[in-house]
Amino acid sequence: MNGKLLAYSMIRLASFLAPAGRRAAWLEEWRSELWYVSPEASARFSLGAFRDALWVRRHQPRHVLLESPLACLAFLAGVAMLAFLTAVCLPSPEIPAPGAHLRPRDFPGLSVAMLAMSLMFLAGIRAAMGPARYRTRPGRVRRAVFLTLKLALVQPVVVTSFLMMLLTGHVVPIAGQVLFSATWALTLRWIVLDQRRRCPVCLRLLTEPVRIGSASETFLEWYGAESACSRGHGLLQVPETHSTYAGARRWLALDASWKDLFSEAAERR
């Protein structure tokens, strides 16, 4: 194959990694640069397009979905409803007791049982994901209520995957168990992750992440990422490595004097 043709194909392939909104401009730039590269060097040159496209994807400005806690709960309620409808449409799976079947009326009880088990499992997931101590008294009850509601609303999804495991158990023995375990663990992990990405005061998702410091300069300086609450309640600092002076993620509460600055930024957005 002609060297340039191969290079153009590689760039075209890499363009699918770039975000759709910026793909045309990205492609134009790489095609234009490729024109100046010799045919022998063009394939090697085009390899870099994959890395660049990934960089563009990772650094695109993100629209924050489900920023408000109410939007998050409404979304989860919708998913729970969908999961419930799916469970109702599924054939009733047999349970170990002779001749017994799980009926849709068993669904709420099953969800409550699953919620109790999830609460026990949650502590393990939180420990595995590393420490996070915010030490902010205001909003503690609100945070606990929000976490419990999220946990309760994801249970129909977990129960549906449990029913699917029972249904497919004797056809493909391992697949159903893997699907159920993965759904359960990943759902709980998402709940903890989402909780940690929120402002502990207003429970809105933190925005504007910026990188702080550099890995090569760690003497008494931390490096990692810092996100801000769009309402100006504070900053969340997440160090990339643990050290004696920068261990767990820290919440830096801002007083009311900062509020004006954040309201101006919100208006500009």
Next chain:
Amino acid sequence: MADAPRLSHTTAMILQAVAAGHEYGYTVMDVTGLPSGTVYPALRRLEEDRLIQSKWERQSAQDAALRPPRKYYRLTRLGDTALEASRKRYPLLARLASAEEVRDL
């Protein structure tokens, strides 16, 4: 005055190349010897950090030369400050394609 941003050696090399007059991505690659997968994302990051700014070539220039337009880069004032600080930190940086050499080409 705010401190100039501290740059890694690779980033400083790319900034030095742009300052020396290598205004296009491919020529920056050529002079620094860095692969395209390093140079292009670094140029984007430098632009995002406002150390350089990019501009597409005018339509008439590329039409006359019968070639596609090029995106060229130029240092900003902040980029100049950062490069100056980097030259103190990496003394050998100035040996990488000085502006005089580029003019001689």
